[in-house]
Amino acid sequence: MLQAYHGKKVLLVGGLGFIGSTLAHPLVELGAQVRILDNFQPDHGANWHNIGDIRDKVEVHVTDLRDQYALRQLIQDQDVIFNIAAQTSHSDSMVNPFEDLDINCRGNLILLEACRHFNPTARVVFVGTRAYYGSPEQTPVPENSPMHPRDIYSIHRYAAERYHFIYHLHYGLPVTALRISNIYGPYAQMAHPRYNVLNFFVRLALENRPIQIYGEGHQLRDYVYAADAAEALLLAGVHPDALGQVFNVGSGAGVPFRTLAETIVELAGQSRCEFVPWPEGALSYDVGDFIMDTTALHQTLGWQAQTSIREGLAQTIAFYRQHHPHYW
Amino acid sequence: MLQAYHGKKVLLVGGLGFIGSTLAHPLVELGAQVRILDNFQPDHGANWHNIGDIRDKVEVHVTDLRDQYALRQLIQDQDVIFNIAAQTSHSDSMVNPFEDLDINCRGNLILLEACRHFNPTARVVFVGTRAYYGSPEQTPVPENSPMHPRDIYSIHRYAAERYHFIYHLHYGLPVTALRISNIYGPYAQMAHPRYNVLNFFVRLALENRPIQIYGEGHQLRDYVYAADAAEALLLAGVHPDALGQVFNVGSGAGVPFRTLAETIVELAGQSRCEFVPWPEGALSYDVGDFIMDTTALHQTLGWQAQTSIREGLAQTIAFYRQHHPHYW
Numbered sequence: 089m090l091q092a093y094h095g096k097k098v099l100l101v102g103g104l105g106f107i108g109s110t111l112a113h114p115l116v117e118l119g120a121q122v123r124i125l126d127n128f129q130p131d132h133g134a135n136w137h138n139i140g141d142i143r144d145k146v147e148v149h150v151t152d153l154r155d156q157y158a159l160r161q162l163i164q165d166q167d168v169i170f171n172i173a174a175q176t177s178h179s180d181s182m183v184n185p186f187e188d189l190d191i192n193c194r195g196n197l198i199l200l201e202a203c204r205h206f207n208p209t210a211r212v213v214f215v216g217t218r219a220y221y222g223s224p225e226q227t228p229v230p231e232n233s234p235m236h237p238r239d240i241y242s243i244h245r246y247a248a249e250r251y252h253f254i255y256h257l258h259y260g261l262p263v264t265a266l267r268i269s270n271i272y273g274p275y276a277q278m279a280h281p282r283y284n285v286l287n288f289f290v291r292l293a294l295e296n297r298p299i300q301i302y303g304e305g306h307q308l309r310d311y312v313y314a315a316d317a318a319e320a321l322l323l324a325g326v327h328p329d330a331l332g333q334v335f336n337v338g339s340g341a342g343v344p345f346r347t348l349a350e351t352i353v354e355l356a357g358q359s360r361c362e363f364v365p366w367p368e369g370a371l372s373y374d375v376g377d378f379i380m381d382t383t384a385l386h387q388t389l390g391w392q393a394q395t396s397i398r399e400g401l402a403q404t405i406a407f408y409r410q411h412h413p414h415y416w
Numbered sequence: 417m418l419q420a421y422h423g424k425k426v427l428l429v430g431g432l433g434f435i436g437s438t439l440a441h442p443l444v445e446l447g448a449q450v451r452i453l454d455n456f457q458p459d460h461g462a463n464w465h466n467i468g469d470i471r472d473k474v475e476v477h478v479t480d481l482r483d484q485y486a487l488r489q490l491i492q493d494q495d496v497i498f499n500i501a502a503q504t505s506h507s508d509s510m511v512n513p514f515e516d517l518d519i520n521c522r523g524n525l526i527l528l529e530a531c532r533h534f535n536p537t538a539r540v541v542f543v544g545t546r547a548y549y550g551s552p553e554q555t556p557v558p559e560n561s562p563m564h565p566r567d568i569y570s571i572h573r574y575a576a577e578r579y580h581f582i583y584h585l586h587y588g589l590p591v592t593a594l595r596i597s598n599i600y601g602p603y604a605q606m607a608h609p610r611y612n613v614l615n616f617f618v619r620l621a622l623e624n625r626p627i628q629i630y631g632e633g634h635q636l637r638d639y640v641y642a643a644d645a646a647e648a649l650l651l652a653g654v655h656p657d658a659l660g661q662v663f664n665v666g667s668g669a670g671v672p673f674r675t676l677a678e679t680i681v682e683l684a685g686q687s688r689c690e691f692v693p694w695p696e697g698a699l700s701y702d703v704g705d706f707i708m709d710t711t712a713l714h715q716t717l718g719w720q721a722q723t724s725i726r727e728g729l730a731q732t733i734a735f736y737r738q739h740h741p742h743y744w
Contacts (some may be wrong), residue, residue: 243578250571258700372586
């Protein structure tokens with residue numbers, strides 16, 4: 089199925105960050121013509137090193153999703169558009185809800201309006217998050233669960249997902265949306281923990297600093313290795329049965345938060361876990377246990393996560409051990 | 417319970433339109449100190465005539481929800497804030513999604529930020545809509561149903577509702593949200609049908625023009641008389657059990673769309689119904705049958721709709737028959 093990417097024009101909007109870079113590599117291998125758009129907003133994860141090994145095989149435009157005229161040029165004649173650009177910090181969205189609105193809502197409207205008017209047949213894959221589900225009423229959580237967002241970020245990202253289906257319903261844009269669980273792996277920014285605590289733990293371990301866990305760390309999480317998730321995203325961009333659909337992308341299994349931290353410590357061979365009380369305010373963000381129901385993705389696209397936590401973490405640790413000067 | 421409004425300072429944000437004006441009258445009667453904020457955006461329904469009979473008993477500020485400095489002044493020392501301001505046209509939101517975003521999302525963030533910083537103890541009642549539910553999977557529709565928005569408006573209004581609960585969760589703002597079904601009654605703008613087809617039908621009948629119904633008109637709707645809904649809103653502003661809750665506000669009963677149109681024709685004693693095919697694109701907005709589950713509101717606040725459709729329509733027709741030069 090992924091051979092369909094050979095010769096295809098693929099645009100990665102927000103393509104130099106964690107997920108975009110994880111997609112760019114297999115796309116180049118598959119023979120796609122990869123165009124990357126990224127605004128290099130400080131802290132947001134864009135990193136030239138992420139594509140250092142494929143720099144001459146991809147076309148990069150440093151511009152912003154919200155630059156409507158640039159976007160019009162860059163989306164034209166593209167076959168598949170991966171919409172990955174986002175402000176992804178829960179806490180930043182509370183500190184500056186207006187900027188979160190501007191990027192995560194207005195930016196997506198600009199992209200969809202551009203697609204509607206200038207390339208209405210391109211497949212659009214919206215790369216979203218489990219965050220909309222918030223504190224689920226039951227686990228595993230299927231796609232048709234009610235939403236319980238717990239921060240401004242989650243509200244806006246859900247709105248952005250829904251925009252895609254409005255443009256599908258009213259204008260026929262061929263869209264697919266994915267909701268990714270807790271993702272980890274190479275290419276993530278590690279300068280601060282505001283986007284991805286998990287990867288930040290790897291940094292702490294490699295620096296031999298203690299990993300602080302709030303409370304007991306018994307809450308279950310659904311961890312997915314980025315390269316696995318990328319495969320699901322790629323399928324979503326070409327599989328005919330993905331059109332107009334939403335899919336959870338996760339392992340489908342729950343692992344205690346503390347187990348993950350302890351595994352990082354064990355595999356790194358250094359650092360240690362420290363259990364500390366929840367800081368004031370932090371519990372407002374916690375969603376309790378979370379496991380995804382990934383049945384739909386498995387049944388429709390034939391995908392399931394392949395990489396075990398140990399294997400994924402080992403690869404992640406090896407990557408950052410080698411490349412850390414580029415990431416922190 | 418509503419006697420609690422005596423002497424209370426009550427702000428109606430977007431208070432000169434249909435719902436705001438319907439609230440202002442009982443509030444004045446109950447002895448509240450009513451302050452009204454409205455931006456008089458053309459087409460949006462603000463109408464001085466709506467408060468003609470209570471003009472000397474309310475304080476009016478012509479300003480915009482998005483004017484953060486004005487808002488800071490006007491919310492201070494208020495006891496209850498009814499947040500009613502909105503762009504409410506489904507079709508306008510598709511034509512100009514950016515303006516819808518600015519009013520329905522950014523405007524609400526500005527209000528909540530102002531409350532958080534300058535009046536965090538005021539009760540805030542968000543006056544929302546059934547629109548988020550979109551095409552429900554089952555009827556009657558309870559509050560915890562999954563959302564299926566079918567236009568940009570519905571996405572943004574749902575986001576705005578969720579904002580309120582984020583500010584409740586993180587900052588303790590005492591909020592309540594209501595989702596109103598198909599509402600009709602006096603004080604609505606009738607210049608165009610983009611906000612409220614139902615009231616517009618009353619105009620057509622009074623002008624002895626035919627009422628066009630797309631398709632067969634068999635789809636069920638849950639119609640609620642505005643004065644009834646206003647009572648639910650008022651309860652939500654003072655009832656302790658309403659804090660942090662969402663309530664459907666509707667009749668809880670389904671009436672075929674065509675029955676409503678036929679009743680208007682019958683009560684007006686003129687005009688007629690015309691059945692025409694669905695125009696291209698219009699079906700994208702249709703949600704099929706819709707009936708609200710109003711159990712929560714009844715059990716928690718002791719409210720239920722009192723006015724029958726015939727009685728409500730008769731009062732509505734009488735109002736516009738007398739006052740129509742002020743409405744179209």
